[in-house]
Each structure stands twice: as structure tokens, then as C-alpha cells.
Amino acid sequence: MAKQKPTIPSGTRDFNSETVAKRRYIFETIRTVFEKYGYLPIETPTMENLSTLEGKYGEEGDKLLFRVLDSGDYLSDVKDEIGEKFDSKVSGLYKWLDELETLRKAEGENQIINQQIIALAFEKERLLELRNEIGELYSIYSLTKYISEKGLRYDLTVPFARYVVMHQNEITFPFRRYQMQPVWRADRPQKGRYREFWQCDADVIGSDSLILEMELVRIYDEVFLKLKLPVAIHLNNRKILSGIAEAMNATDKFTDITIAIDKFDKVGLQGVRQDLHNKGISESQMQVLEKFFSLTGTEMEKLEKANELMGNSEIGKAGVTELKNVLNYLSLSGTTSSEIKIDFTLARGLNYYTGAIIEVKPVTVQMGSLGGGGRYDNLTGMFGLDGVSGVGISFGADRMYDVLEELKLFPEESLKTTQVLFVCFDEKGIEYALPIAQQFRKENISTEIYPSAEKLKKQMKYANDKKIPFVIVIGDEEMKSGKLAFKNMNSGEQRLMSSDEIITELKK
């Protein structure tokens, strides 16, 4: 009987070896740059206590947490508890049913009542049945309220904050860490959106130096340069957004304004106008806002002009000074490959940014952001450690994968596979190949012997399917002469060579 083919949960993925290799290329590129800037890796558990996760991502986020059931120990308690609850609710009913039974005997002559009372006794049986069944259900599967205390990691930021607070006595601040691990969200799966996906975060916590903002911009720059993927790095500052709201005389509508302008990319100026109009922003207020959007000149000049537009907003001017410092540090430390853009429309959804806001977008392909970040002044406050400033960035590894794939930017070297396959026609050939294959491996050449003497065609198909670039054929002639038939699978060229010559060739 044919079983149904197994499947995997929706929104999750199997990765074959080619995909793993390509993903690894991305992760290792990011890792190398992170470490070059002094960021060191930490890893946190897949499961966190729900008390750590809940309430940190808003109401919507709580719904998207994957909750994990505890194991068996709680079950009997729950069963007892629910059983007792049921009993206390129906105990009165049982009692009256019993008394009615007594009554029935006394008042036996009243046939109608008698009938009703017998029926009631029957119902009592059904209630007892129900009580057992409910108890059983609870005992087997139980209520998640009682038995789910853990959830899957939803992002890397909250676990990082938890880590810092939990290990604060072992950590030297400023603490630079990176983390590259999967996260899980019970979102509706769709193209490019998965329920299991990877985040690559670098954060430094315990310093408010703007040197760090500069370095994070450089990390973005260097990673995408290495990946040969041209990007623009957009910069803004939460304080400038506040300054703009002050200049508009609309401080009370700060949230509405940031939400609206954050969509500038998608809906354009008209969309933002419409949105803000609906939120009660007047035409004259809108005109102030638009002045910020239409600033021209170098990035430094835009900041100068914004500073003037800001009038006497102290917070706005502080934001401008911060961004000017970051630009200054950037230019002192050398040129960047990526375009650096001051972008007053950049707000990002996250409410916890308090200073710099950073976002990276590809320039040669229409696709959303490849990463973003910013400064937050009180991330660890949620776990009771106040007054620690931090700044961080994140890479969207899955989207980066899609872009690199679309632009065919994965280098061939990233697709590691076996370098050479020994093809033999009989047991004798295999035994002849054994020491040679081992010699190859000693030289760090990834080597396989086709493990049984199948037909040539089958063995060659195997080499082709696995994209093995070289094949060595061992036949009687080869064993006699010691010269092996060395075939290049790409060019089709075949030469007779000694094993030493082949090693020299392969190590080129």
C-alpha cells in the first residue's frame, strides 16, 4: 500500500546542498565583516520563556508567536483541576437529582412526575460521562494556559536584550555582538515570506558614541561590496523626525506623520499627502513637510538646509548634528562604495529607535530593503536594566539570497562539491583506487569512489548530476600502466596522467 508522500509545515523549507552552499556564502561574508569590526558571535536558545517574549512585539506580534507545549508532567494536575471544577459546578445538580430519586419513591403514585424523574436520572449518567470525557481531553492534550511556557524565538533583538541583562556581570561594555540564527513567526506564508527565516544582527550596547553608527554603515558597505551587490545606504534620525514635526507645528501627530512618510517609497508624495490630510494635517503644515523632502545638494548640504528649516527645534538640531558627525566620521575613515543618502522619509516601523535610523536598498533591482537598523536608548529596560544605549543593524538573509539569485551573483566557488570521482568497472578497480583516493584526500582534495562497479553511463550521470568537475576512470589498461584517464567534465578533455600529476593539476 503506497503511503502518502510526506510534507513539511507550510512556510518552512528544505535546503538542498546547492542552496545551503549559497546561503553559507552569504552568512560567511557577513560573518567575516562583522568580526573585522570586533563583533563576536553569541547564540541563544531556540525556545525562550513566554514571559521573555510576550508583550515585546505588540498585540499582533503576540499572536504570531509559535508556542511550544511543555512535556507530560503537568497533565495529571490539570486533569484533577478541571475535574474538580466540573464537580463543584454540578454538585448541586447531583444532589437534587439524588433527592428527586428519593422523592420518586415517596411520591410513587404520581406517574407523570415519576417518569420525568427517571429521565432525569438518565441525564445524570450523561453528565457523568461528559465530566469524564472533558477530564480525559484535558488530561491528554491539556490547556495551553497550563502547559505552554515557552515560545520560539521571534527575532534576535529581544533575546539579545534578555542575554545582556542575564549575563550583565560577565559582559564588558561596550558589548559588540553578532548573532545569525533562525527566527519563527506564525505569519501567513506567501512568496518571499516564510515562517522560519534567518536574521543576521550586529549590535553594540553600552555606548552612545556615533563612531558606532559610522562603523555599522561601513559594515553594510563592505558586505555588499564583497557580494558585488550595489546598494544605497539611507540614513535618518528619529530626532530629525521630531524636529520636522515641531517645524510643522504638529508634535501631537508625530506618530501619524512617521507612519505616513515611511510609506513614501510605496505610495509617493501624493499618497503621503492624502494620508496626512486624512489625519488632519493642514495644507500649510504639509508644505513645511514637503520642503524637507525637496532639499537638494550634497548630503551635508541637505543637513545644513534642514537645520535652517527646523527653526528653533532643539531636538531636530541635535539630530542634524548627530547625522553630520556620522557623515564626517565616514568621510574621515575613507570612501565608501555604496551611495550614502540622507533620507528624511526614512522612519521604519519600529518604535524603539531614538537616534540614527539606517536602511539598505539594492539599486539595480526593484526590491524592498535588504536590512536596516538604528539606535535605541533603552532596549534592556524591558528586562529591568535601564539607561543602556545601543545601536544595531540587521541583514535580511533570505531577501539577499533572492536578489543575488536574480542577479546571478553567486560565485561558482561558493558551490562546493566533490572535486573528483573515481569510476571503476570491477572490484579490482575499486581496490586499486582506494589508496589513490586516500592520497588525494590527504592533499585536501574532495574525493569520491563510486562505491560499486555500475555501468559507466550510470557513474558518469552521477558525476554530472552532482556537478563533479573531474572524473578518473580506472580500467585494466590504467591499472597496468599506472597512468589514469583523467577527464575534465566541463571541457570533455581526457588525458592519461599519473596520480601525482593529477594532484598537481587539481591543486592549481
Add this chain to the structure above:
Amino acid sequence: MAKQKPTIPSGTRDFNSETVAKRRYIFETIRTVFEKYGYLPIETPTMENLSTLEGKYGEEGDKLLFRVLDSGDYLSDVKDEIGEKFDSKVSGLYKWLDELETLRKAEGENQIINQQIIALAFEKERLLELRNEIGELYSIYSLTKYISEKGLRYDLTVPFARYVVMHQNEITFPFRRYQMQPVWRADRPQKGRYREFWQCDADVIGSDSLILEMELVRIYDEVFLKLKLPVAIHLNNRKILSGIAEAMNATDKFTDITIAIDKFDKVGLQGVRQDLHNKGISESQMQVLEKFFSLTGTEMEKLEKANELMGNSEIGKAGVTELKNVLNYLSLSGTTSSEIKIDFTLARGLNYYTGAIIEVKPVTVQMGSLGGGGRYDNLTGMFGLDGVSGVGISFGADRMYDVLEELKLFPEESLKTTQVLFVCFDEKGIEYALPIAQQFRKENISTEIYPSAEKLKKQMKYANDKKIPFVIVIGDEEMKSGKLAFKNMNSGEQRLMSSDEIITELKK
């Protein structure tokens, strides 16, 4: 108000950067060797469908699965369903209660019955209340029977079998894959046993060639040689165990025998004797068994002698031939660093092995197995793909970590950290350091600038804590002369050098 310090679920771990680096050293060593033998990586999702996992690990295993709750969509359905179920159970009761009410009006004069009936009506209210409450509980938290369809990966073997069946049309056989991912078991946590731990498996499926057994032994040998951790690789064969049972004339007690001798290591011969005696193995049968344990000579000689002891057990002799072939292939392909031991007590708990059984044990430290594996003839049969033979091994990364730590075998190079820290005393110094630091990074030197002008002592403590080996101090003198104070943190030696000289020094 001080919040309680956050915690992580019991049996899980945070890994700090030193631990991550050491673990990475293990994983990368294994990975390199796997790839050298043509094994390529796959990755499977953290969550598998429960239908994939359940029933694959025995009753005990099912209990140890971490089950994940589905997200919100199911809840209203469940609420309706349980509400209806309750209604159908109590509908009769409602009906009779209503009829009693009518009856009460008709039979009003009977005071006693009247009283009872009023009380019953009150109980009906309580039942309705209960119905709502139960419905509510179900709707909020729900029954896991309805809303848990996924579980966390319990091992890498079942997901691998699932993968092979699901992707059989994309795979070229024999399929060599490796997988290094965490798995989760709701076991009681204890020293060295975690609820989240890592497995590193290599398997090849779709070939019964004994070349593969030999290669897997070599992989073990090479990994532990690279790690400088001396091990013995124990070999046995399930068929030999069957042959022994036949020679003992105790085929019916095969399972008892394998379970008992598998504990040889822990309980010794006397323990095994006692255990088998309890299971009804006679003294003369025991003597046959002991002959196998006391065989001496080379490994090949032990096999020869076992072959004789086996009498005419066909299966036993087949097992001997297989192991002899493996030993022969091993010796043809060159010497091994590890001791290869034929070990007739080796059974391993797993019931699915059908041929070779392999186990690796450290020789210089008392600790259990560091890995094991064997051949299985029908792994994918559980998912409907029959007749595919496979063989594989697994590394116990967590225990390997413990052994390497105990024997102080982690090389210093594995502990990557920042190579050089710039220490500055003012903003001017920081700005001076910026381009130099960037020059260092261009040369792939991992470099940090302490991001603010703190006291020297604080900055030096930071370098110490982070084990940064070199520090460059930028003071007024240094900025004037261009000669930087380059300090070796281990030796304490300090020299004045140009940045180019330092780069040359660091790249040595």
C-alpha cells in the same frame, strides 16, 4: 521597582562568544572532513509535521517530542465544536428541566416537589454558565489535539528519511548528505544532557557497498586526528550478533541478548551474566557467548575465530565476511590513527541497524561514546519508499566539546577575537585613528577603536576582558610623530611603529 532577572528554559543554553568559537571549531572540523569524502550539506526545518515524527521513536520518544501550537485560525472552530458537543450532551437535561418547570405550574399544590423543581432550574443556570466557561477556555487556549500539528525536530535521521522520500526525484543515488543542526527532546535536563543539542550526521543512502562503511570509519579517524583527540573505533555487525544468538541456540532471546551485552561497558561480564541468567539464558549458553568475548589476536584473527565459533549460522558468517571486507578496505586505503577494534559486545540501542555497527570512544578519558552509526536497510520504508539501503554515522558535538575542554585541546587560534584595539584620549585622537583603523581592516585585520575617550585604565580593561592581543595608543606625541605606541598585551612589550610597520607585524 526591580524586575526579576530573566531566565531561559531549563535544558537550554546561551553560548557566549568563546563557546561559539570553540563549537565552531568542532563543527568546521567535521564539515571539512565530511566534504572531503563527498558528503554535501542539507538543512531541514526546525518544525516537522507531527505525522512525520510520531511513532518513529517508540512510545517514549513520542512523549519527548516538543509540540508546537498552531496559530489563531483554528480557535473559533474549536469553540463551536466543543460548545455543540456540550449542548448535545446536556440537551436532554435542558428539555426535562423545562418540562419539569411546566409540570411545576400544573402541580403547583405539591410543595415539596415544587421546591425541588425551583432548585433544579437554578442548577440549569449553573450548567449554562459552565458551558460558556468551558467554551471560552477552549476558544482561548484550545485543545492541542486540534491545534498542534507540528513538532520540533527530534533527531536528524527521520527528517533525512522524510527528505529523501519527498525529494526522491531530484536526488541522484547513492545520496551522500551531511547535516549539522540542533534537535530537541523534552528529556529531564541533567549534567551533560540538554533539551536543545546538536547532531552532526553523515549518511549515504541508495548503496549497499561496504566501501561506504570503510569511508565512514576513515571520517571518524580523520576528524578525531584533526582534533588531536585519541579514540578507538569499535566495529560490530548486527548479523554477527544474530550468528552469536544462533550459536548459543537462543535465537528467540535475541533482543534480550543484545540489550544485555550492550551494557558490558558499564556492568562488566558479571553484570551481563546476571542479566542474561535472569532472562533465562543457561550456563552452557552463556559459555558460548563468553567464548566470543574472550577471542584474542589481531582484529582479523578475532573475526576468523568467530567464524569458526559461529558453526553453520549463515547470517553470522555473512556478518563476519562483511566486517572482514571493511577491515580489508581499510588496510588497502592506508593506516588509520585510531585503533580499530572488533567488538562483539557492541549492539547500540537502535533497532534499525541491520549490518555494520560503529561506535567511537575516547581512549584517554573516561567518557561515553562520542558518536556512532551503522547500516540500516529500510530507513525510508517508514515513508513508503522501500528497499533503499543506507549507512551513516553521527558525531555527538556536545560531548566532544566537553572532552576537548577537559583535555584542554581547543587550539588558541580557534578563539577568534579582535586583533587590535585603538586607544584614544580625546576626539582628536579618535579622528586620527579612523583612517588608520580602516586601513587595517582593508588588510583583513580585525580592528576596533574604543568608541569614546574614556580613561586609559578602562580602555585597557576592555582589551584585557576581550582578550585583544594588541593595543595601539594614540596620544599627542603619536599624532605628531606618526609613530604609534604598539603594545603586545601578552608580553607587555611596547614599541613605537608606523601604521605600515604594524600591519606587517600583525600579518606575520
